Amino acid sequence: MTVTTSAEEFATQIHEQLQALPVRNAPSVNAVRRAFSRILRKEDGRLVLELATTLRSRYGYRAVPYELILAHPGAFKMLDERELEELGHGLDSWGAVDTFARTLSGPAWRDGLIQDEVILKWAHSPDRWWRRAALVSTVALNMRTHGGRGDVPRTLKVCALLVDDHDDMVEKALSWALRELVIHDARAVEEFIAEYEGLLGSRIRREARNKLRTGLKNPGRKANRQGRPPASTP
Secondary structure (H helix, E strand, O other), X not given: OOXXXXXXXXXXXXXXXXXXXXXXXXXXHHHHHHHHHHHHOOOOHHHHHHHHHHHHHHHOOOHHHHHHHHOOHHHHXXXXXXXXXXXXOOOOOHHHHHHHHHHHHHHHHHOOOOOHHHHHHHHOOOOHHHHHXXXXXXXXXXXXXXXXXXXXXXXXXXXXXXXXXXXXXXXXHHHHHHHHXXXXXXXXXXXXXXXXXXXXXXXXXXXXXXXXXXXXXXXXXXXXXXXXXXXXXX
């Protein structure tokens, strides 16, 4: 007789193993997550989604449940607007947002599991963290190491909605979104900056132009770390 483990039981096991780690850091946590991804490989995607939601809502984890979904093709393909907003419920820091957007919402958008309207709705949210999530979700469209193939229209559509949002967390995300797009279409980024010159924050203009000119966000900082004077700027 086969005994089926429930999502709640899996969640308890994962929580207990994480709490028992003598040193809790990224490698040790990832080892636990990978072990459970192997165990869950043949489980139904719905169970994995329920497990992820339980880990998030009951224990406050984000990276582990998000990675469990990403590693399970069946669960990942079940993502939709409702599931994503449940998994993103309570986002309250840049780290939580970026983990969510880079691991789940961005790839789901990239792969057509959610429509543009979902991301645009987040861009209009009164919650700064959902606005940041909209921008960071564009990273998956453009970051080659994460399967991005480049998507100028959708990236710039989200950026244009938030050009005059001067919340620090949103500005930093907008800078990131533009910098990831540079490798695919530098001219489009140059034209975007020129069009919105009077609205974009100074950090965004500086970092995006640094990326266009040198390939780096802060070239002077790298030079300092290497014991050299920062590069002069024209």
